[in-house]
Each structure stands twice: as C-alpha cells, then as structure tokens.
Amino acid sequence: MGLVKAKIVAAEAGVNLDVHINPKELQVDKTVSWTAKNSHSEDPKQEFKEPQSSNLTVTLYFDTYEEKKDVYKKYIEDIEKTAKMVSGLGRPPMVIFQWGKFNFTGVTESVSQKYTMFLEDGTRVRCEVAFKMRSASAAEVSAKKS
Numbered sequence: 001m002g003l004v005k006a007k008i009v010a011a012e013a014g015v016n017l018d019v020h021i022n023p024k025e026l027q028v029d030k031t032v033s034w035t036a037k038n039s040h041s042e043d044p045k046q047e048f049k050e051p052q053s054s055n056l057t058v059t060l061y062f063d064t065y066e067e068k069k070d071v072y073k074k075y076i077e078d079i080e081k082t083a084k085m086v087s088g089l090g091r092p093p094m095v096i097f098q099w100g101k102f103n104f105t106g107v108t109e110s111v112s113q114k115y116t117m118f119l120e121d122g123t124r125v126r127c128e129v130a131f132k133m134r135s136a137s138a139a140e141v142s143a144k145k146s
Contacts, residue, residue, distance in 0.1 A: 004100045006060075008131075012093035013081040020075060021061040022099065029055045054135040056097060056104045065117060065125040072113075072124050079129060082108040090141040095133060106135040 006019040033049035062075040082095045097104045109132040117126035 006097070006099035008079060008082065009096045009098065010082045010093040012086050012089060013084070015078045015081050015093070015095075017075065017078045019060050020063060023058045023060055025058075026099070026102070027057040028104070029057070053106065054104075055109070056106070056131075056133040056135070058097070058131050060129040060131055062127045062129065063117075063125065065119075068119060068123070068125070070123050070125070071115075071127045076113055076127055076129065079111055079131065083111050091139055094136070094139055097131075097133060104133060104135065105137065106133045107139055108132070109134050 003022070006022050008015060008017045008019065031052045033052060034046040035049055036044035037047045038044045060079075062071050064071045064074055067074075081093070083092055085091065086093050092108060095106060095108055110130070111132075112130040114128045114130075115124045115126065116128060117124075119125055
C-alpha cells in the first residue's frame with residue numbers, strides 16, 4: 001500500500017480535494033462547559049453546563065512551483081468553498097477531513113492562507129493553510145428574527 005493522501009470532501013459544495021502534502025500533525029480539542037456554582041469560595045463547586053463540539057486544527061501545505069501554476073486556483077479555491085455559502089442551502093457545506101482511518105466530520109470554522117513563494121510575475125506557488133473545523137453530525141440554518 002502506498003502513501004495515503006489526506007482528503008477534504010464537501011459534497012454539498014462539489015469539493016473532493018486530495019491534500020498536496022500530508023500534514024505533519026493534527027490537533028483535536030474537546031472542551032466541556034463548567035460554571036462555578038458558588039463564586040464566593042476559593043475552590044467553588046463546579047456545575048456542568050453542556051458538552052462542546054470537538055475542534056480539528058491542521059496546517060496544510062501546497063506547492064505548485066514545479067508546475068508553475070497558481071496554487072490558489074489548483075488547491076486553495078476548493079478549500080475556501082468549504083467556508084462559503086452553498087446556493088440553496090443558506091449555509092456553508094458539511095465537510096469531511098479524511099486521512100487513512102482518521103475521519104473528522106463537521107463544519108469549517110476558518111481557512112487562513114499564507115502565501116510564501118511567488119513566480120517572477122507574482123503567481124502564487126506555495127501556500128500554508130491553517131484549516132479549522134468544528135465537529136457536527138448535521139448543520140442547520142437558524143431562523144431569522146424579524
């Protein structure tokens with residue numbers, strides 16, 4: 001079996017992207033909401049409020065220098081689609097980050113791009129993408145208040 005590429009899939013937005021260079025690490029955070037029940041104490045009792053979704057943070061690297069192609073057009077544009085509204089849904093798409101046996105399903109929280117290499121004409125050919133997701137089994141649009 002060869003190298004397994006990480007993948008970002010957002011079927012609702014038509015995205016099925018193999019990551020160019022696999023990440024060196026993934027970070028998954030899980031937090032729980034607690035509130036101090038008696039704030040007058042040095043060591044107050046804690047009251048459980050609610051569970052929070054897990055978060056995935058990963059830095060992805062893309063390089064098209066050898067091809068002399070715009071890295072944005074080849075890779076980054078599809079990643080951005082995971083954070084944009086999908087026509088007819090009224091929300092961004094559900095997303096799956098997959099790498100071998102690791103699967104993380106949810107919604108995109110942020111996509112931050114840092115371009116680090118350019119051709120002489122200014123074409124972007126290397127990019128680091130800080131990609132953050134929040135786990136979710138479904139996504140809804142909140143009712144608008146009038």
